Amino acid sequence: MQKSSKDNRQWTVDSGQSKKIIKILLFVLLLVAGYWSLVTKSHAQPPSPYAVEKLSGQKAPDFTLKDINGNPVSLSSFKGKVVLLNFWATWCPPCRAEIPSMNKLQQMLKNRGLVILAVSTDRAVVDVKDFLKKNPVAFTVVVDYNLSVSRSLYKVFMMPTTFLIDRKGVIVEKYFGEQDWTDPDIIKEIEALL
Numbered sequence: 001m002q003k004s005s006k007d008n009r010q011w012t013v014d015s016g017q018s019k020k021i022i023k024i025l026l027f028v029l030l031l032v033a034g035y036w037s038l039v040t041k042s043h044a045q046p047p048s049p050y051a052v053e054k055l056s057g058q059k060a061p062d063f064t065l066k067d068i069n070g071n072p073v074s075l076s077s078f079k080g081k082v083v084l085l086n087f088w089a090t091w092c093p094p095c096r097a098e099i100p101s102m103n104k105l106q107q108m109l110k111n112r113g114l115v116i117l118a119v120s121t122d123r124a125v126v127d128v129k130d131f132l133k134k135n136p137v138a139f140t141v142v143v144d145y146n147l148s149v150s151r152s153l154y155k156v157f158m159m160p161t162t163f164l165i166d167r168k169g170v171i172v173e174k175y176f177g178e179q180d181w182t183d184p185d186i187i188k189e190i191e192a193l194l
Helices: 015-042 051-055 093-112 125-134 148-153 184-191
Strands: 064-067 072-074 082-088 114-120 140-143 161-165 171-176
Touching: 051 171, 082 093, 093 114, 093 184, 125 140
Parallel strands: 082 114, 114 140
Antiparallel strands: 064 072, 064 140, 082 161, 161 171
């Protein structure tokens, strides 16, 4: 009896495919972890991951929140600048991990018109103040303690989530999960808007 060629086939995956599969699995894991963090922290259903997609190419919704000193800060006050709008929380490990590279990015590009505005979703300003005393930042931090901006306006479903907004106020890119903000590809995307 002769074996068919189907019996002799083996599944092989080259290293390029393996890397793609691993990246996809890590992305899915980040989405699930971020979603779970948001659900358990706020005890409310976060927006659907699909809702955020509608914001691409749209004018970034304006808002006013208070910084850690109680001063009001509006997104519209940065009109004409490129804004990296980051939603984060002190209880979120990936959020904390990306702060050093975000500080470096701010230092590198602030004189060219980049503004980083970080919106904390912590429930108490004191938590944010305590965190920032130990982990100073080179950018503005405001607090969205009732999640009115993060959930209602920006449909944030995981932490961190970051929006890149051009000089005209249009959302041109979204980043989900922890990023290395000094990555050459990310810097190139931002510099193209400056």
